[in-house]
Amino acid sequence: MKYNSFFNIGISILLLSPLLLYAENSADLTEPMKQSLVFLEISSSRYEQYQPWKQTAISKEEGFGCAVGPNEVLTTAENVINAKFVQARCYGQNEYIPAKVQVVDYEYNLCLLELDASAMERPLVPLTFAEQFPKGSQLNVYWLSSGGHLTNARCTLDRAEMQNSSISFVSNLIFFAANVSRPFGDGEVCSYGNEVIGMACWGTSSDSGIIPAETINRFLTHCKKEGYSGFGVPGFDIYELLDPAMRKFLKLPDEIKHGVYVGAVYTLGTGSRELKSGDVILAIDGQSLNPYGRYAHPLYDRISFSNLILQKPDGSIIPFEIFRDGQKIIIHVTARNIKSKEMLIPYYLYSEQPEYIVLGGYVLQKLSRDYLTMWGSDWAGKVPPHLYHYYKDLSFKPSDERKDIVVLSYVLPSEINLGYQQLSRLVVDSVNGKKIKEIKDILDIIQTDNSDFIEISFELDSPTVIIQKDKLNEANMQIAQMYGIPKLINVN
Amino acid sequence: MFISSKLHNRTWFQGKILGLLIILASLCSAQGSDTYEKSIVMILTVSQDYDYVTPWKKSPMSRSVGSGFIIEGNRILTNAHNVSNQRYIEVKKQNLARRYPAQVLFAGHDCDLAILTVDDSNFFEGTVPLQFGGLPTINSTVQTYGFPIGGQQISITEGVVSRLETSIYSHSQAAQHLVVQTDAAINPGNSGGPVLQEGKVVGVAFQGLQSADNIGYMIPTTVIAHFLKDIEDGTYHGFGMLGISLFPGLHNPGYKRYLRIPDEQDGVVVTNVLVNSTSWGILETGDVIIKIDDFNVDNDGRIMIDGLSLELTEIMDRKQIGQTLLVNGYRKGQPFERELVIAANKSVLPWNRLYDTKPDYRIFAGLTFVQLNRNFLETWGRNWVTEMPFELRYLFMESNTLNKSPDRKEYIVLSEILPDEVNAYLAGFKNQVVESVNGLNINELADLDKAFNQTSDGFWIVKFLNNNCPMVINSQQAKQREKLIFEKYQIPTDKEAAL
Numbered sequence: 001m002k003y004n005s006f007f008n009i010g011i012s013i014l015l016l017s018p019l020l021l022y023a024e025n026s027a028d029l030t031e032p033m034k035q036s037l038v039f040l041e042i043s044s045s046r047y048e049q050y051q052p053w054k055q056t057a058i059s060k061e062e063g064f065g066c067a068v069g070p071n072e073v074l075t076t077a078e079n080v081i082n083a084k085f086v087q088a089r090c091y092g093q094n095e096y097i098p099a100k101v102q103v104v105d106y107e108y109n110l111c112l113l114e115l116d117a118s119a120m121e122r123p124l125v126p127l128t129f130a131e132q133f134p135k136g137s138q139l140n141v142y143w144l145s146s147g148g149h150l151t152n153a154r155c156t157l158d159r160a161e162m163q164n165s166s167i168s169f170v171s172n173l174i175f176f177a178a179n180v181s182r183p184f185g186d187g188e189v190c191s192y193g194n195e196v197i198g199m200a201c202w203g204t205s206s207d208s209g210i211i212p213a214e215t216i217n218r219f220l221t222h223c224k225k226e227g228y229s230g231f232g233v234p235g236f237d238i239y240e241l242l243d244p245a246m247r248k249f250l251k252l253p254d255e256i257k258h259g260v261y262v263g264a265v266y267t268l269g270t271g272s273r274e275l276k277s278g279d280v281i282l283a284i285d286g287q288s289l290n291p292y293g294r295y296a297h298p299l300y301d302r303i304s305f306s307n308l309i310l311q312k313p314d315g316s317i318i319p320f321e322i323f324r325d326g327q328k329i330i331i332h333v334t335a336r337n338i339k340s341k342e343m344l345i346p347y348y349l350y351s352e353q354p355e356y357i358v359l360g361g362y363v364l365q366k367l368s369r370d371y372l373t374m375w376g377s378d379w380a381g382k383v384p385p386h387l388y389h390y391y392k393d394l395s396f397k398p399s400d401e402r403k404d405i406v407v408l409s410y411v412l413p414s415e416i417n418l419g420y421q422q423l424s425r426l427v428v429d430s431v432n433g434k435k436i437k438e439i440k441d442i443l444d445i446i447q448t449d450n451s452d453f454i455e456i457s458f459e460l461d462s463p464t465v466i467i468q469k470d471k472l473n474e475a476n477m478q479i480a481q482m483y484g485i486p487k488l489i490n491v492n
Numbered sequence: 493m494f495i496s497s498k499l500h501n502r503t504w505f506q507g508k509i510l511g512l513l514i515i516l517a518s519l520c521s522a523q524g525s526d527t528y529e530k531s532i533v534m535i536l537t538v539s540q541d542y543d544y545v546t547p548w549k550k551s552p553m554s555r556s557v558g559s560g561f562i563i564e565g566n567r568i569l570t571n572a573h574n575v576s577n578q579r580y581i582e583v584k585k586q587n588l589a590r591r592y593p594a595q596v597l598f599a600g601h602d603c604d605l606a607i608l609t610v611d612d613s614n615f616f617e618g619t620v621p622l623q624f625g626g627l628p629t630i631n632s633t634v635q636t637y638g639f640p641i642g643g644q645q646i647s648i649t650e651g652v653v654s655r656l657e658t659s660i661y662s663h664s665q666a667a668q669h670l671v672v673q674t675d676a677a678i679n680p681g682n683s684g685g686p687v688l689q690e691g692k693v694v695g696v697a698f699q700g701l702q703s704a705d706n707i708g709y710m711i712p713t714t715v716i717a718h719f720l721k722d723i724e725d726g727t728y729h730g731f732g733m734l735g736i737s738l739f740p741g742l743h744n745p746g747y748k749r750y751l752r753i754p755d756e757q758d759g760v761v762v763t764n765v766l767v768n769s770t771s772w773g774i775l776e777t778g779d780v781i782i783k784i785d786d787f788n789v790d791n792d793g794r795i796m797i798d799g800l801s802l803e804l805t806e807i808m809d810r811k812q813i814g815q816t817l818l819v820n821g822y823r824k825g826q827p828f829e830r831e832l833v834i835a836a837n838k839s840v841l842p843w844n845r846l847y848d849t850k851p852d853y854r855i856f857a858g859l860t861f862v863q864l865n866r867n868f869l870e871t872w873g874r875n876w877v878t879e880m881p882f883e884l885r886y887l888f889m890e891s892n893t894l895n896k897s898p899d900r901k902e903y904i905v906l907s908e909i910l911p912d913e914v915n916a917y918l919a920g921f922k923n924q925v926v927e928s929v930n931g932l933n934i935n936e937l938a939d940l941d942k943a944f945n946q947t948s949d950g951f952w953i954v955k956f957l958n959n960n961c962p963m964v965i966n967s968q969q970a971k972q973r974e975k976l977i978f979e980k981y982q983i984p985t986d987k988e989a990a991l
Contacts, residue, residue: 239961243917249951249964263960277960381878385886392882393958419743419791453750460893461764463739464778468746 027194029142030150034091035125036067037144037189038115040075041089041096044082049371050409052354053485058084064143064187066199067124068220071115073099075187076201076211077106078167081350086113091144093121103219103228106168106340106348107310109201109211110219129213130195133160133299139177139210141200143188155180155208157192160300162307163209166202169338169347169395170233173300173307174201175210184208214311222313229314232335234306235269235396236262241280241291250280251326258282259323260293260305266396268342270309270318274333282328283321284308309335344398344405345369345391355404355439358488359446360467361412361479362420362456364428366439367391367405384425386460403438408458408465412483416475420465426458433457440491529646531562531619532685534584534639535570535608536591539577544868545907546860547851548983553579559638559685560608561693564621568608569716570684571698572599573663575606576847583610585619586646598723601847602667602730604698604711605719624713625692627798628653628672636676636697636708638685651676651706658803659709662699665866666844667731669809670802671709678708714810722812729813734805735769735837736762737892742780742791752825753780759821760793760804768898769837774830776823783820808834840900841891842866854940856952857970858910858977859918861940864888864903864925881923883958901936906956910981914965914973921963924956 040063048054063079065088073088080086080101087096097119103112117123134157141153155177162171175198177190185203189196190210198210222228239261241247252259262279266272275281282288285308287295294302312318312335320333340346346368355366365371372391375382383391390405410424411417428436431445432455446454454467480488535558543549560570560583568583575581575596582591592610599606610616628634635650655673660666674687678697687695687710695710722728739761741747753759759782765771775781782788784804787795794801808817817832842865854861862868869888872879880888887894887903904926909915926934929943930953944952947967954963978985 239920240917243964245951245966245969246917246964248966249949249953261961378878380882381875381885385882385889388882389886416746417744419741419747453746455750460890461737461777463741463761463763464747464750466744466746466750468749471746 027191028152029140029191029194030152032125033142033189034144034150036127037142037150038065038067038073038088038090038124039063039144039146039148040065040073040079040099040113040187041087041146042079042083043085045084046082046350047353049354049365049368049374051485052356052365052490053358053487062146062186065113066187066189066196067126068112069126070123071117071120072102072126073113073115073124074199074216074220075111075113076199077104077109077111078201079187080104080111080113081106081167083351088113088115089144089148090120090124091148091150095119103223105219105228105230106350107165107170107172107230107233107337108215108219109165109167109172110199110216112220112223127189127196129216130192130197131213131217132192132195132197133157133175133212134192134197135159137192139190139192139197141180141184141188141190141208143184143186153180153182153184153188155190157210158207160212160297160303162304167348169340169343170310171304171306172310173212173215173303175212177208177210178206180204180206180208218311218313230337230339231314232270232309232312232316232318233268233338234309235266235272235336235338236275237264238281238293238305239263240293250278250323252280252323256282256323256328258288258290260289260291264397267398268336268396269338270312270336271320271333272336274320274331275322276324278324280323281305281320282323285312285318338396342398343395344402345372345395347395353490355491356409356489357439357442357491358412358476358479358485359442359454360472360475361414361417362423362465362467363409363412364406364439364442365409367407367427369395371407371409386427387425390427401435401437404436406436406439406442408456412479414475414479414482416467416471417465420463423462423465426462427460428456429459430457431455443489443491527620528622528637528686528688528691529586531622532586532637532639532646533560533562533568534558534586535560535568535574535594535684536582536584537575537578538580539575540579541577542851542867544851544862544865545871547853547862557639557681558683559681559697561622561637561684561686562616562619566609566613566616567597568594568610569696570606570608571663571696571711572601572604572606572847573698574684575599575608576601576663578848581608583608583615585615598719598728599848600719600722600728600730602661602664602844603669603715603719604661604663605696605716607723622686622688622693623691624716625689625694627656627712627714627800628689628694630654630656632689634674634676634687634689634694636674636678636682636685636687636710638682638697640677640679640681642679647682649677651708654707656712656800656802658806661711664844666842668803668805669715669731670712670806672712674708674710675706676708677706678710682708714806718809718812730836732808732811732813732834733769733837734808734832735766735771735835736775737764738781738793738804739763740792751778751780751822753782753822757782757822758788758790760789760791764893766837766839766892767895767900770833770835771837774832775819775821779821779823779828781819781821783818785818839892840895841887841903843888845870852937853907854937854944855910855977855983856940856944857965857973858912858915858981859906859954859965860908860910861904861926861937862907863937864905868905868907883925884923887925887957897935899933899935904934904937904940906954910977910983912973912977912980914970914977918963918965921954921956921959924959927955927957929954 042061045055045058065073065075068074086099088099098116099113102114145151156179158176158178163174185200188200190198198212202209241261259280259282293305314337316335318333357364406428408426411421413421432449456465540553541551558574560568581594583594584591592615594608597607651674659671678700682697686693699709701707759780762779932943952965952967
């Protein structure tokens with residue numbers, strides 16, 4: 001027996017030695033993290049798109065965050081989508097601490113929360129984020145679980161890439177982690193050695209995405225300034241410029257081997273006022289773009305040009321080297337953020353109530369991406385193409401003539417709308433002969449126009465809807481009561 | 493709900509048919525069901541469709557079995573879908589082993605009817621041409637004859653007529669005509685067989701409802717009469733379309749007042765007029781149609797005809813292309829009367845499935861251009877409507893209103909790129925719709941010939957709908973590579989194609 005024990009111990013030492021060596025490189029930060037990590041409970045509810053006067057049932061979600069000030073907590077924006085109430089728990093304290101959203105940036109997918117200091121037993125210890133990219137290394141991941149335990153996972157840092165955001169219209173720089181030891185992706189902090197290098201923003205059973213420290217630091221710096229205005233978003237789309245025939249057609253000299261073609265230029269975003277369709281972008285902020293639109297990053301290898309724009313605070317100036325009309329020129333482009341609500345078809349509304357008018361049972365709504373997603377997971381193929389056209393082709397191109405797309409969603413049947421009750425999903429063109437630029441125009445027209453009818457015309461081959469004004473008020477009251485609509489109009 | 497506008501044409505000659513049938517009635521009644529059986533034939537077809545993406549190729553062949561019956565003039569009436577895209581047809585009579593090769597004389601794909609004949613006149617010996625009856629009444633008994641799956645012998649099923657209404661003819665996927673619904677079992681193989689009542693044909697069995705029990709449909713004699721009259725001049729012209737969209741909105745008194753229509757007046761509102769149709773310039777959006785020929789139109793857009801409430805297009809279906817309809821209505825509160833010429837009034841993007849039509853194509857620099865039509869779009873497979881690229885879906889659904897150009901005959905799409913060094917970087921343009929080539933607008937396939945015959949500074953510049961980036965091709969290189977591309981991909985040259 002004695003002999004056996006010795007033998008076992010011998011084996012154990014042999015097995016442990018590489019782990020012990022490894023542990024020196026990847027410090028265990030469990031103890032210090034107890035001062036800095038919080039658990040978040042988010043109660044959320046959104047508005048129904050089909051009945052925009054109604055909120056959905058409350059749901060409770062879990063999320064994680066870390067201190068960036070004594071009572072300031074960083075988490076992902078995704079965690080606070082549609083949040084009605086947020087509360088936090090700190091290590092060793094049983095009571096919940098109410099939290100308020102200070103700044104949320106859906107494009108960066110980051111959120112700064114302020115905890116009620118008076119409800120905290122002691123201040124948190126802020127973390128700092130180190131801008132490192134230890135490709136191929138093992139990272140440690142920490143979070144404070146719902147049960148109040150400091151919990152830990154491991155993963156391997158695989159690569160950095162621009163990834164389409166799942167909550168916004170941009171692509172973000174993301175560190176991809178592989179070999180995750182257990183799933184994470186809701187605001188857990190990721191460390192390498194003694195340094196915190198990012199925050200997890202999505203995860204599966206095998207992979208996770210991490211928001212890198214450079215993005216977090218930019219966000220936090222910007223939060224300290226007066227009035228958070230966000231960062232640049234590209235206001236144009238590009239085409240690869242590989243074809244020698246196309247390059248020759250554009251009269252690009254043979255010695256220029258790089259650059260991308262500018263296709264559509266939007267009315268929103270960076271470059272919207274400075275670029276023209278047909279320009280060739282050779283370089284942005286001194287970084288030469290290859291014919292795929294990527295530049296050589298010192299750490300991340302070749303990544304998309306959009307990262308150069310996303311780094312710049314709204315309002316800053318970015319030099320673009322372009323080829324236009326047979327000449328190489330430098331133009332100074334203002335970095336412009338895009339606000340979802342400025343878009344012709346807002347990409348997201350989140351906590352905001354959709355704008356609508358219920359008029360004689362006709363449910364008129366401002367078209368948004370959220371509305372289109374009612375068609376289910378493969379909505380792109382199922383949405384009526386005329387509505388999808390506005391989303392796909394014109395979302396980023398609002399104009400003074402067209403700021404909103406207003407649709408007749410459906411009709412709440414009542415005597416006043418007899419004969420029209422099957423109408424749905426029609427785009428409003430004009431009311432009483434006046435073009436509708438935005439949803440509030442409808443209210444203005446109804447209030448100022450003295451005719452006996454309200455005449456709503458639609459695009460394509462749809463009939464004109466006629467509402468007799470003398471019967472409208474009574475019908476509105478009936479409909480509100482009959483269908484349980486607390487508020488017939490919500491227009492900002 | 494919108495009534496999609498389509499319609500057909502031709503002079504109503506039921507009176508003539510009825511006269512004929514009364515004379516024959518006694519003769520028919522003397523015949524037993526075994527006499528009818530001699531006139532019913534099995535049709536064995538080998539068919540093969542074209543490949544609508546690369547139209548010089550054909551799809552694999554397939555075989556099918558259907559039914560048909562002998563009518564006057566040594567002719568066989570059957571469904572067009574039994575013989576569409578046929579390469580070889582045999583017909584066979586009950587209890588006889590011999591098979592006779594047959595030819596298609598006429599095929600009406602919009603009404604799913606076809607006329608065949610057999611060159612060997614022995615075939616018709618001992619057969620009696622079946623005669624036609626009128627529209628059967630609801631709840632009357634009918635018998636279907638044919639060769640459905642499940643056996644080799646003729647099968648007879650009996651049922652009652654349950655409905656008469658306007659419905660889609662699934663063979664074309666677009667045309668709507670009158671159908672008779674029956675609960676007599678109609679199964680695959682029954683197609684093209686006669687439905688008899690008191691010894692007379694009251695319909696041709698042609699389709700069923702998969703999701704229901706015993707709902708079968710037959711083509712009524714009104715539609716058959718149109719077809720037979722249409723082909724009398726040796727050509728099938730088809731049914732007409734009105735070329736307008738209608739909305740049944742006059743149920744609303746406010747709408748009526750707004751359109752200044754008398755309170756007691758029924759009618760249906762015109763909401764779109766198809767560019768280049770025979771209604772274009774005659775009717776306008778906002779017109780109200782109250783009467784078509786002698787038939788009053790109700791607020792649902794229906795007319796009472798033969799004691800049935802049917803879509804107003806029924807009256808057009810009973811006339812031929814080239815004939816006219818008298819339309820009465822209101823425009824801006826004033827009554828009007830207009831004559832409409834019945835015509836095919838096709839959309840620039842055909843909704844109907846094409847058969848027996850060799851698709852045309854052009855190839856430049858290995859880029860294959862074809863007409864944008866349903867057959868091409870259906871190559872996206874079972875869920876083609878949701879799977880196809882958005883731009884194509886948008887045009888498919890809305891081309892009748894999106895196209896404002898009278899010059900446009902069709903939309904042309906880049907259907908395939910035959911890979912070669914001249915087009916190595918052009919893959920992103922596949923399935924896009926051509927707007928112009930070298931500055932010339934492309935309104936039909938033939939426009940490409942002229943457009944590609946010129947160059948802009950040594951380039952071919954192709955612009956696509958809704959795409960800010962032009963496609964640029966080195967025209968000299970393209971011409972040099974053309975022969976090689978044709979050889980490599982076995983594209984028949986003009987001479988070979990003529991053979």
